[in-house]
Amino acid sequence: MAAVNQHPIVLFHYPGSLWAAKITAYLALRGISYHECIQPGVMPRPDLAGLNIHYRRIPVLAIGRDIYFDTVLMLEKLEQLFPGNTLGARDPTSRALEKTLEKWIENAVMPSIIGSLPPAFLDNEQMVKDRRQCWDSEISVEAQEKGRPLSLVNLRTHFNFLESLFSDDRHWVLSTDNPGLADIHTAFALDWILGMPGALPEHFFLDEFPKTFGYLKRYRGVLDAANIQGPKPESLAGPDAANLIIESDFVEPEGDVEHDPTLLKKGQNVALWRTDESAFSRSINRDLGRLSALTSHEP
Structure with missing residues (x-):
């Protein structure tokens, strides 16, 4: 059953955004209809500036006239404001594990994923210049190539944890019948890097962690089906997105x-x-x- 919108949702993102992949996965699995306003992958972003938003990260989510920057908060608000077929865990133990997995991916796994990207990923002068304005750390093809082996080693450690979790042949993280919020937290970033050709050496991961790859294949299959069967996002130009937001009521x-x-x-x-x-x-x-x-x- 699809969630019914009482307030318009506008998602500002760009194709290929890692964090936007998390939000679009959630919206697809919930069957929530929304508008999207595609943004450049680098600054400036005039559509957001037109709303007096200078925050540089993507995605940005508007629910009615309320605007959210943080993906963690976005998911919490979507769970609260659109009740019905929510994806979050119900009991205290499962909710605690769900939150732990969220933080584990963000703080431990994510640096390994970014560090494991092929050096060719940075063969984009415009993107590198933009990211250098954001980060103090060195960003270059040479630095990525130098640090990648250690990141792959660390990533293998994380895969080992998941392989142990799925050793009892469960289909989803919390042994549920269908993927839940814990699965989005766990799978979205790994699914993202697996979708990048040549990002992970197959002999290094696929043969060693078959249950984890089986899980990620199931996640991708369910997500693809949801994207095909569910509502398609309606694309809006920047001025139209801004008008829709400004003319809406505050949700909270x-x-x-x-x-x-x-x-x-x-x-x-x-x-x-x-x-x-x-x-x-x-x-x-x-x-x-x-x-x-x-x-x-x-x-």
Whole structure:
């Protein structure tokens, strides 16, 4: 059963975006209809600038007039605001494992995936120049080639963990009948790199981890079927996407600023930027506004 939209959804992303793959997978598996506004893979992005958004990461998700930058928060809001056939775990133990897997992929597996990319992936002068403005670390074909062997070794360790998990022949991470949110957390990034020809040496992974590859094949098969059978995203040009968002109502009521170590106050003017980007990026890719809510769930 497809989820019924009460508020328009607009997803700003570009084809090939790793993090956008996570959100589009969720929307497909839920059968949620949405609009998409395709963006350039590099800055600038005039469509977002037209909404006074300077955040440089993709994807950006609008639900009604509320706009979300963080993919973790996007999934949480889609679970909350579109009830029915949600994908999240129900019992406390499964929810804890689901969240643990989410953080494991983001903080441990993701660096290995990025480091395992073929050096040819960086053979794009425009992209490299753009990413150098964002990161302080060295970004070059030579640096990628030098660091790739260690990343592949680390990635094999992560595959070994999954091979152990699937050793009991379960089909999905939480032994459910169908893929859930835990499976999106676990599989989206590995599925993304497997879709890149030559990214992983087959003799290094496929022969050693058959159960993990079987799991990833099932994930891709279910996702492909959902994309074929479910609603197709409606493409919008930037001005049309902006008008749809601006003319919509806010989905969430204004919250409160809870007691917080930052000592920020409700109504205070604040600037928002990513702390893991370079000083140059932080100086230009920041958003200004009035603080309306701050909680332990939405820091």
